Amino acid sequence: MTEKSPSLREQQKAATRNELIRMGLLLFFENGFANTTVDQIVEPLGIAKRTFFRYFKAKEDLVFDFYEDKTPTLVRELKNRPKDESPYEAVCKALSTQLDLYDVNPDWAWSLVCLLNENPELMGKGFEKRLTREQALAAALIEREGKNKITPLKARIIVGTALIAWQAALDEWYEGGGKSKLRPIVKKAFSIAGQ
Amino acid sequence: MTEKSPSLREQQKAATRNELIRMGLLLFFENGFANTTVDQIVEPLGIAKRTFFRYFKAKEDLVFDFYEDKTPTLVRELKNRPKDESPYEAVCKALSTQLDLYDVNPDWAWSLVCLLNENPELMGKGFEKRLTREQALAAALIEREGKNKITPLKARIIVGTALIAWQAALDEWYEGGGKSKLRPIVKKAFSIAGQ
DNA sequence: GACAATGTGTCACCTGGTGACATATTTAGC
DNA sequence: GCTAAATATGTCACCAGGTGACACATTGTC
Secondary structure, eight states: OOOOOOOHHHHHHHHHHHHHHHHHHHHHHHHOSTTOOHHHHHGGGTOOHHHHHHHOSSTTHHHHHHHHHHHHHHHHHHHTSOTTSOHHHHHHHHHHTTHHHHHHSHHHHHHHHHHHHHOHHHHHHHHHHHHHHHHHHHHHHHHHHOTTTSOHHHHHHHHHHHHHHHHHHHHHHHHTTTOSOHHHHHHHHHHHHTO | OOOOOOOHHHHHHHHHHHHHHHHHHHHHHHHOSTTOOHHHHHGGGTOOHHHHHHHOSSTTHHHHHHHHHHHHHHHHHHHTSOTTSOHHHHHHHHHHTTHHHHHHSHHHHHHHHHHHHTOHHHHHHHHHHHHHHHHHHHHHHHHHHOTTTSOHHHHHHHHHHHHHHHHHHHHHHHHTTTOSOHHHHHHHHHHHHTO
């Protein structure tokens, strides 16, 4: 397919963005979210505070960059699911794709989960992002099933249920101190939520 | 039963709290949440900004006072449900109690729903509060069913599913401009979510 | 190489939120 | 009813997140 050649500007912007995220998460993990100021993130990188807020609308958004990033992938995944899967099944299977990311660098994932669970403010923002994902997935589901085969209400509930199961699984994982494997917990949660 | 005689102090505090909430919501409805400063709320009442933040940890909390307020009631309601109802049914029935509030002063309810839907920041905080409610209800459900009859994971998922249905119903209501009746939408949503 | 477009830094400023301390008010003991 | 402890409020100084405006620098285009 058409390989995009990212212009120099794009490359530099992506690099700066990554630097900010790396440094930000590093400091958040080390000192906590509330105890880390934007200035502390920005200063060692030689970047202006103002610039930070051109990349991220809010301090919290830095944490959820990866999350928002993956919603389009998830939507595509859902649309590509075999037609014979039930709506709920398809959504669950699509979501399960994300588990690979947890497998690849589990300690990073764990740190992130801890960060969220220990900072209610972040949780709030996280839910906000989840809402966007929920809506995107619901729209995709409607498209997949056909507009007159599933109501918006039903689509939202199916997607919402799957996401709740996911969330519950993550919490269970967190409660257990991350000792257990996430994948089977998620599987079980999906199964329970599916009745 | 024992009628509590609220001390003078308690009365005054309650009065101040109500004043703040009334004025706050009034201004939020009129000018929007972001466009209303705490000073604007506080000034016409002759109250210091500092005092505002003694009543509410954050500006957003003023909006959710009513919400947090009713969680204990909800928990009690759930515990009092007849034993022959299924867990999910019991949670739904308990939640449905809240519908009376929407019937009593529908325009106030409508304004509030609009406020939430039009301010993502508020949504975020709202989800945060919902999490607390979710946990409280899950705990109550476990207590109701017996600790060895239902796992925490399952309890959370059941409660979460019901709350998702509720949320989806509210959204549907909002999308429809509030023309339709909320109660039947919620009923339908509960039914769909129950499979 | 010149000009437009876009990104970055600097600065001033607003607003949410908090700690510290003084002052006023309620409560409780007598 | 007076006094002393307890608690609520006001004032003030200050921090940190976030934004608008403007100048400067860098990249893209012809």
